[in-house]
Amino acid sequence: MTLVGSDGPAPPALAPAPVASVVDLRVHFRSKAGIVHAVDGVSFDIADGETLGLVGETGCGKSVTARSFLRLVPMPPGIQAGGSILFRPHRTCETCSGNGCAVCHESGRVPDACATCEGAGCETCAGSGYLTVDLLEIPEQDLRTIRGNRIAMIFQDPGKALNPALSIRDQLAEVFYQHRSAELLAAAAIDGEAGGPAGTLIRRKAALRSRLLEDALLSLPPLRARRNKLRAAADDRIVAALAETQIPNPRKVMDRYPHELSGGMRQRVMIAQALACDPDLLIADEPTTALDVTVQARILELVRELQSRHRTSVLYISHDLSLVRRVCDRVAVMYAGRIAEVAPAEQIFSDPSHPYTRGLLAAIPATSHERGRLVAISGTVPELINPTPACRFAGRCPFEAPVCRALEPEPKPTRDGHQVACFIHHPPRDAADGVPTFDRQVR
Amino acid sequence: MTAAGDTARPPRGSRDEVVLAVRDLGKYFPIREGALQKVVGHIKAVDGVSFDIAPGQTVGLVGESGCGKTTLGRCVAGLSEPTNGGVYFGLETATKERLDSLLSVTERTASQESELEQLDNRHRVDRMNGDAWRRYRRNCQVVFQESFASLNPRQLVKDIVGRPLRVHREASGSQLTERVVELLAQVGLGRQHLYRFPHQFSGGQRQRISIARALALDPELVILDEPTSALDVSVQAQILNLLHELQQERHLAYLFITHDLSVVRHMADRIVVMYVGRVAEAGPTEVIFDRPQHPYTEALLASSPDVDAHTVDLQALEGAIPDPALPPQGCRFHTRCAVATPTCGWEVDDVVRWLEDVEGTFDTLRGVTRMSPFDAWLSFEDEAAAASLAATLRSEAIPQAMRTALEELTVDARRVRVRFTPVDEVQLTVRGSEHVAACVLDRA
Numbered sequence: 001m002t003l004v005g006s007d008g009p010a011p012p013a014l015a016p017a018p019v020a021s022v023v024d025l026r027v028h029f030r031s032k033a034g035i036v037h038a039v040d041g042v043s044f045d046i047a048d049g050e051t052l053g054l055v056g057e058t059g060c061g062k063s064v065t066a067r068s069f070l071r072l073v074p075m076p077p078g079i080q081a082g083g084s085i086l087f088r089p090h091r092t093c094e095t096c097s098g099n100g101c102a103v104c105h106e107s108g109r110v111p112d113a114c115a116t117c118e119g120a121g122c123e124t125c126a127g128s129g130y131l132t133v134d135l136l137e138i139p140e141q142d143l144r145t146i147r148g149n150r151i152a153m154i155f156q157d158p159g160k161a162l163n164p165a166l167s168i169r170d171q172l173a174e175v176f177y178q179h180r181s182a183e184l185l186a187a188a189a190i191d192g193e194a195g196g197p198a199g200t201l202i203r204r205k206a207a208l209r210s211r212l213l214e215d216a217l218l219s220l221p222p223l224r225a226r227r228n229k230l231r232a233a234a235d236d237r238i239v240a241a242l243a244e245t246q247i248p249n250p251r252k253v254m255d256r257y258p259h260e261l262s263g264g265m266r267q268r269v270m271i272a273q274a275l276a277c278d279p280d281l282l283i284a285d286e287p288t289t290a291l292d293v294t295v296q297a298r299i300l301e302l303v304r305e306l307q308s309r310h311r312t313s314v315l316y317i318s319h320d321l322s323l324v325r326r327v328c329d330r331v332a333v334m335y336a337g338r339i340a341e342v343a344p345a346e347q348i349f350s351d352p353s354h355p356y357t358r359g360l361l362a363a364i365p366a367t368s369h370e371r372g373r374l375v376a377i378s379g380t381v382p383e384l385i386n387p388t389p390a391c392r393f394a395g396r397c398p399f400e401a402p403v404c405r406a407l408e409p410e411p412k413p414t415r416d417g418h419q420v421a422c423f424i425h426h427p428p429r430d431a432a433d434g435v436p437t438f439d440r441q442v443r
Numbered sequence: 444m445t446a447a448g449d450t451a452r453p454p455r456g457s458r459d460e461v462v463l464a465v466r467d468l469g470k471y472f473p474i475r476e477g478a479l480q481k482v483v484g485h486i487k488a489v490d491g492v493s494f495d496i497a498p499g500q501t502v503g504l505v506g507e508s509g510c511g512k513t514t515l516g517r518c519v520a521g522l523s524e525p526t527n528g529g530v531y532f533g534l535e536t537a538t539k540e541r542l543d544s545l546l547s548v549t550e551r552t553a554s555q556e557s558e559l560e561q562l563d564n565r566h567r568v569d570r571m572n573g574d575a576w577r578r579y580r581r582n583c584q585v586v587f588q589e590s591f592a593s594l595n596p597r598q599l600v601k602d603i604v605g606r607p608l609r610v611h612r613e614a615s616g617s618q619l620t621e622r623v624v625e626l627l628a629q630v631g632l633g634r635q636h637l638y639r640f641p642h643q644f645s646g647g648q649r650q651r652i653s654i655a656r657a658l659a660l661d662p663e664l665v666i667l668d669e670p671t672s673a674l675d676v677s678v679q680a681q682i683l684n685l686l687h688e689l690q691q692e693r694h695l696a697y698l699f700i701t702h703d704l705s706v707v708r709h710m711a712d713r714i715v716v717m718y719v720g721r722v723a724e725a726g727p728t729e730v731i732f733d734r735p736q737h738p739y740t741e742a743l744l745a746s747s748p749d750v751d752a753h754t755v756d757l758q759a760l761e762g763a764i765p766d767p768a769l770p771p772q773g774c775r776f777h778t779r780c781a782v783a784t785p786t787c788g789w790e791v792d793d794v795v796r797w798l799e800d801v802e803g804t805f806d807t808l809r810g811v812t813r814m815s816p817f818d819a820w821l822s823f824e825d826e827a828a829a830a831s832l833a834a835t836l837r838s839e840a841i842p843q844a845m846r847t848a849l850e851e852l853t854v855d856a857r858r859v860r861v862r863f864t865p866v867d868e869v870q871l872t873v874r875g876s877e878h879v880a881a882c883v884l885d886r887a
């Protein structure tokens with residue numbers, strides 16, 4: 001399967017399809033006490049070009065959800081218990097060369113057409129007509145071409161994600177050699193030229209498949225010139241990628257090692273690495289949690305700016321609601337392995353509809369709160385071991401009613417673009433005796 | 444709860460007392476290099492900091508990472524010995540005033556010296572005699588951010604919380620257990636938690652255990668170093684409520700260290716803003732938030748997300764935090780300040796920093812011969828590089844304020860002389876009642 005720049009049929013003029021759809025994702029963990037239902041039926045879409053925020057308390061399953069996109073959850077102890085993550089790889093829109101036009105719905109990118117139905121819409125593409133892959137199903141080899149290329153991820157702790165033994169140049173070079181080797185060879189003007197063993201060696205080097213012995217051969221005179229050209233081509237791209245994150249003097253930074261950089265700089269290197277191949281989807285898992293507010297503000301601004309320039313879709317994970325408000329178009333609130341509420345960012349703050357969302361907002365110290373009067377959510381996050389079908393927030397929810405312990409609420413629309421999983425908004429028809437309302441507070 | 448078993452102590456919370464007075468505090472860490480580990484310089488983690496904490500008061504300490512908050516907290520707690528100045532504990536207002544007048548004298552007489560020495564022996568934490576030291580150790584406790592690191596993983600909760608009581612011979616046997624249960628109850632835990640290990644608790648619960656331990660000896664002052672930074676908002680809310688409740692009951696004073704401005708705004712009566720080891724601004728919480736006088740405070744406020752805010756815009760503060768081993772001259776914030784003036788401390792290092800940030804130019808610099816921090820010869824690889832630097836220093840690429848401060852710019856073949864107007868370190872000046880700021884601008 002080729003995912004990049006395939007010459008398939010022209011994209012059909014269909015409605016824009018989400019770049020990714022998580023459908024009923026279930027990831028469990030085996031533990032001594034039983035099966036931990038860490039992610040238990042999570043569904044959401046990430047629209048093309050949008051920034052979706054995913055918020056919730058520690059342990060609610062944000063990182064497991066994020067890591068599932070690239071199959072980075074260790075199995076075992078993890079268990080893929082169901083669901084799918086549909087992903088639609090895009091390419092630059094030919095009509096407008098990425099500037100945005102009517103064909104690409106102003107996004108500058110177009111998805112490839114579905115190979116099965118050629119755009120008519122069938123089961124493989126979930127009716128969208130676009131090339132659609134299930135990230136949980138495709139072979140490991142196909143996933144590798146997507147990882148770092150079409151989907152990139154940045155983590156909370158840049159120190160751990162960067163290899164301490166490699167210079168910044170080598171960290172970034174890896175990405176280009178891995179996903180852009182043809183482009184590098186072309187730039188170094190050694191693509192068509194060399195046949196024979198020399199050409200093979202260079203190509204293996206460019207694709208990062210050369211071995212130690214081959215590297216030694218490449219450093220000898222007949223091949224060295226070509227290798228150096230290749231390096232220069234990679235260097236140019238590395239410098240450009242670093243410069244985009246506003247790192248001062250990228251040519252100098254390139255030769256440093258991760259431990260020689262500040263936390264903010266390391267996070268920039270990670271972002272440069274993530275955006276190097278211009279991915280369709282960037283997953284940022286608490287990228288600023290370890291940083292100062294001042295550095296955090298700069299990183300947020302950077303993500304926002306690069307997002308609008310590259311029109312990348314972003315899944316932005318954080319436990320900090322006030323922060324998510326600054327960068328996201330829509331916000332999904334997660335609680336104990338399930339989605340509690342999804343809404344446009346402003347609505348989450350102006351009209352929080354799930355009791356948990358309301359609790360989270362009330363707990364943030366604000367000027368309106370008297371000291372000592374913060375509204376803490378009582379109780380603690382429930383054990384996720386073999387949960388019974390019930391609302392996960394029951395036991396901590398101030399509005400709980402009997403039905404909340406008997407049935408599990410599903411996310412359903414309350415109004416345009418706003419979904420809530422709570423019986424206050426969607427009372428079940430046959431539970432007249434115990435339907436919760438915001439008027440009746442039980443704790 | 445009353446302070447069981449402790450009657451010797453004077454009644455707390457009298458208006459006449461400051462719990463703590465920090466005076467011109469400095470803490471320098473040596474930088475060592477080479478095989479002989481020769482000291483080649485000092486990291487001035489804390490450099491000339493002064494403030495007071497009154498009984499029952501919460502003083503918030505804020506600033507960017509590495510500005511010296513934890514180092515200051517450790518000095519106040521007596522865990523680290525100051526290089527300069529001192530931390531004074533248990534002064535009455537009159538004594539404090541006497542101390543300040545003694546400290547302000549540059550050439551002290553013999554009698555003044557001996558008076559100061561007596562004060563030091565009784566009140567200065569690193570000079571205290573035995574009794575005063577014991578009293579201080581009981582009365583000043585610390586709660587750290589990383590409750591995991593500060594709680595012994597092999598000890599039971601009963602031993603962790605009971606340890607200070609045992610060490611100070613306050614209780615033993617079943618009486619000790621009862622005291623521990625009482626303390627746990629105060630932080631929302633119970634008897635059922637006595638025989639558990641730290642790892643069997645959540646982050647919020649571990650922080651409660653740390654707080655219970657800190658309260659065991661009924662202190663007057665608790666230093667809280669980022670007590671909720673590792674916690675979720677909902678748990679943070681519980682801990683902040685708890686801290687407030689305990690403060691009301693026991694008339695505790697807090698030194699609350701945090702980088703979270705919404706937390707400090709909620710908790711603190713007064714705020715001290717630190718920047719690269721020094722106090723940039725200090726004042727009552729509302730004043731700091733509503734009418735900040737220091738551009739750094741403003742920048743900090745503007746970069747902090749706030750749920751109350753109606754705008755979604757964050758203003759990012761550009762530039763890197765300066766190296767505390769080589770703090771900038773004049774005002775330490777001048778390298779990042781958007782409203783810097785010609786008298787803010789422009790110096791040779793600003794030229795060097797600028798060369799470092801611009802692609803390719805730093806490599807052409809061969810050496811710097813300094814006559815002073817404000818005056819130096821820079822030598823370059825060739826004449827063209829020297830000429831190009833000189834041209835740039837005259838151009839718009841350089842802030843107007845810096846150009847104005849540049850008194851001399853001479854090109855001599857491959858060398859360039861830059862000389863700026865020398866200025867002194869910018870000092871704190873009074874901006875209002877209990878409000879000081881260290882900035883040359885007066886924007887009242």
Ligand SMILES: Nc1ncnc2c1ncn2[C@@H]1O[C@H](COP(=O)(O)OP(=O)(O)OP(=O)(O)O)[C@@H](O)[C@H]1O
Pocket residue numbers: 472473486487488506507508509510511512513514515702767
């Ligand atoms: N033991 C030490 N030896 C050398 N340098 C130190 C030592 N402890 C701290 N420093 C330096 O002193 C400065 C202040 O550090 P400190 O830990 O007080 O910062 P902080 O304000 O608490 O930062 P953060 O918000 O990251 O906790 C930093 O530059 C730090 O690297």
Ligand SMILES: Nc1ncnc2c1ncn2[C@@H]1O[C@H](COP(=O)(O)OP(=O)(O)O)[C@@H](O)[C@H]1O
Pocket residue numbers: 029036038056057058059060061062063064065074077078384
């Ligand atoms: N490798 C693992 N082994 C066992 N349990 C795990 C593993 N990774 C995550 N979990 C569990 O899954 C749940 C969700 O974790 P995570 O997604 O990391 O939460 P967060 O929302 O804080 O990112 C937690 O209960 C956690 O303990």
Ligand code: SF4
Pocket residue numbers: 354355356391392393394395397398399400401404409421422423424436
């Ligand atoms: S009202 Fe019921 S369904 Fe809604 S959040 Fe509370 S417990 Fe869950």
Ligand code: SF4
Pocket residue numbers: 737738739774775776777778780781782783784786787869881882883884
């Ligand atoms: S003294 Fe004031 S104006 Fe000058 S650099 Fe410092 S903060 Fe800015």
Ligand SMILES: [Mg+2]
Pocket residue numbers: 062063286
């Ligand atoms: Mg996580």
Ligand SMILES: [Mg+2]
Pocket residue numbers: 512513514
């Ligand atoms: Mg610290």
Ligand SMILES: [Zn+2]
Pocket residue numbers: 093094095096097098099100101102103104105106107108109
């Ligand atoms: Zn287009």
Ligand SMILES: [Zn+2]
Pocket residue numbers: 114115116117118119120121122123124125126127128129130
């Ligand atoms: Zn199809």
